Amino acid sequence: MTASDLWVLAQAAAISLLMALAAIAFGTLLAVALTPLAFAPWALGRAIYRLYIFVVRGMPVLLLALLVFYALASFWGRISPYAAGIVVLTLYLAALIAEVFRGGVLAIPRPLWDCAKSLGLPRLSILRRVVSPLVARYALPPYLNVCVMAVKASSVLSIISVWELTLASREIIERTLDVYRVLAVAALFYFIMCFAIDRLGRNLESRLAARGFAGERL
């Protein structure tokens, strides 16, 4: 393995990270739209939510990747594997993040709901001023967990020919037969990316804690 191989791996790692970050962003938006469905007053809304979670979470990401890629391709003809890859990861992460948010809503102590109601706040204000900030705080640790998973899950996209860290590693291995060193370097890159996300998250957690977000008894 040469220095230029290392540079190639670094570029591939950047692509993995970008794919993951894009999917985290879109997946979070989709989850924000999905979570209220879980608490919808109409049974249809709750059923749609459960079905989505059941299907997406119950399927290996690899299978989901193939399914989405071929489905999109048959619909639009040739499509960029990168676009398809972001769609796949977005759908997958949205299911995980929606469940994380749902857990956050369930973690809000009932007395705080009572309080919000007793102040005569309209529903939208309760959602914006009370529920959202509390969910953000309860959901942050499991949310970061999902973000770390997203980086690793991006490796699956090599199956639909997204050129990212795992695919690039395989190419170099096939050329150089330097299996262990290449894989070790790839693993190191994954580790660095996950570690960075984890650091960033903990930083955010402690900053929120300074604003009354942790340490109190409810």
Place this chain on the structure above:
Amino acid sequence: MIELRGIRKSFAGVEILRGIDLSIGAGEIVALIGRSGCGKTTLLRCINFLEDYDAGEIKLDGEVLWYRADGTGGRRRCPEKDLARQRQRMGIVFQQFNLFPHMTALENVCLGPRFGQKLAADAAELRARELLSRVGLADRLNSYPAHLSGGQQQRVAIARALAMKPQVLLLDEITSALDPELVAEVEDVIRALTQEGIAMVLVTHAMSFAREIAHRIAYLADGQIAEIGPPQEVLDRPRDKGLREFLRRIR
């Protein structure tokens, strides 16, 4: 001013309230006492509809609250909007303070006026500052609940309830969760409020405090008001056998 008529409520087939009738005048202070599980907290929560009730009627200044007749002899919950508006006329303080942990004392108190009553931000803040200094917390405006003692948190909670300028204040065992040395500071705040003519309904186990501030004391047993009257009568010359037993036991 507040009128409760025939309030009934069951939980899972067990009837907790079996027809409560109670009228509370403007500025009147009524204490609810009774064994734990007798339904006093449930009754309090029914008054501002944190708990729905199976039958009966609650009126505030002649306006029927929470339910509307549906025209076929039944009733229907008022729409959310009306519920919110009606709730703004009452304040409630809970045993466990229940401040919003992500907001400072000031933000907790501002929340209702700002987003419930749609007051301008500066007007809401002015009102909140004034109330917080009235409960002795002018120097803790920007503290988060986590950094306040139980007594301070409860005083913020009282200020938050008062911020809506309610006609009635509902107090649910507000000193029960406090360390003994912090009880007095919360009781002092309530004592000061009695001078302002705001009506109060308080659920309490603190008999001497109830005797001091309440105009009437109601003893609940088996989901009904078994005895009601001025403190001197109810506490010193109880007629009800269960009440005599209850008073003997808590002394």
